[in-house]
Structure formats: C-alpha cells, structure tokens
Amino acid sequence: MIRPARLTDVPAFHEVMMAAGMDPRSSWSRVTPQELEAALSAPQAGGFVALDGDRVVGCVGYRPDGPQTLTLNRLATRPEVRGRGLGMQLVQAVERHAQDTGRQRVLLAVSQFNLNVLPFYEQLGYVRTADLYAYAHPASPPPVVLVKDIEQL
Numbered sequence: 001m002i003r004p005a006r007l008t009d010v011p012a013f014h015e016v017m018m019a020a021g022m023d024p025r026s027s028w029s030r031v032t033p034q035e036l037e038a039a040l041s042a043p044q045a046g047g048f049v050a051l052d053g054d055r056v057v058g059c060v061g062y063r064p065d066g067p068q069t070l071t072l073n074r075l076a077t078r079p080e081v082r083g084r085g086l087g088m089q090l091v092q093a094v095e096r097h098a099q100d101t102g103r104q105r106v107l108l109a110v111s112q113f114n115l116n117v118l119p120f121y122e123q124l125g126y127v128r129t130a131d132l133y134a135y136a137h138p139a140s141p142p143p144v145v146l147v148k149d150i151e152q153l
C-alpha cells in the first residue's frame with residue numbers, strides 16, 4: 001500500500017533511504033533525519049511511503065520547481081522487497097500528485113554514481129533533458145536529468 005508520508009514516518013523513511021545501498025560518494029548518504037523532516041514539510045513539498053503490513057519499506061519525496069514542474073527525489077525500496085512493483089507505484093503516486101495539482105511535468109535527477117537506475121525510469125516513460133535540476137548538490141558531479149510530461153485531467 002502507498003500512502004502520503006507523515007512527519008512521524010521520518011525515522012522509517014530515513015532508514016529506508018540508508019538501507020538502499022546508494023554509493024557513499026553520493027550526497028544521499030549524508031542526508032540527516034532533520035534535513036528530511038524539513039524537506040518533507042516545506043511548502044508544496046511532501047512524499048509517499050510504501051507499506052508492507054505496518055512496516056515502511058519504500059519512500060519517495062517531491063518538491064516544486066516553479067508552478068509547472070514537480071521534482072521527484074529520494075526514491076528507494078528496501079532491497080528485500082524490490083521487483084514487486086513498489087518502486088513504480090511510488091513514482092506513479094508522485095505523478096498523480098503532479099496531475100492533481102495541475103503541474104505539467106515531473107523532473108528528477110540521477111546521480112553519476114547511480115546510472116544503472118536509468119532503465120528503471122526510462123521504462124516508466126522518463127526521457128533525458130538538457131534542463132537543469134534546480135536542487136543539484138553543488139559539490140556533486142552534474143546529474144543526468146530526466147523528465148516526463150504529465151497529461152492534464
């Protein structure tokens with residue numbers, strides 16, 4: 001089951017992120033629970049969690065970049081639940097939220113340390129763009145930016 005993330009989910013959301021097996025050079029590994037809480041509670045930002053029973057096993061965040069674009073970040077599922085469609089459902093939850101809030105596209109950045117995830121997003125209809133990712137980490141190598149147009153209701 002997928003549901004909107006609550007502030008009480010922050011510790012579990014953070015734990016899923018840290019269990020994801022991301023490259024330690026990525027800024028992902030240095031996100032603190034405090035930063036996560038601030039990001040999830042920023043204006044027009046939020047996230048979703050995937051549950052297996054009561055347990056949080058997946059997470060994703062979003063935040064706006066101007067009125068037309070919703071950026072997706074912090075997508076992860078626990079290694080032991082991968083391949084069950086939860087990653088895809090978390091992406092789709094963000095896409096639906098973009099649609100519900102009248103945005104035209106979902107944009108995301110893939111770290112140079114994580115390029116093997118590109119086929120996952122391409123399978124979901126994301127294409128590379130030359131557009132910049134507004135929240136790129138200044139100390140990290142430039143990410144690959146992907147975008148998907150959202151059909152308006």
Ligand SMILES: CC(C)(COP(=O)(O)OP(=O)(O)OC[C@H]1O[C@@H](n2cnc3c(N)ncnc32)[C@H](O)[C@@H]1OP(=O)(O)O)[C@@H](O)C(=O)NCCC(=O)NCCS
Binds near residue numbers: 083110
């Ligand atoms: C990327 C991630 C969230 C996918 O989660 P998941 O729960 O396995 O996703 P799904 O089960 O919905 O997979 C959907 C499809 O994508 C495929 N897929 C998943 N990860 C893939 C990858 N790294 N490369 C290629 N295909 C992938 C699955 O095989 C599945 O295809 P199928 O339906 O044809 O079998 C998960 O691998 C993860 O947490 N990775 C580490 C964190 C990360 O890289 N996050 C992205 C940051 S940009």
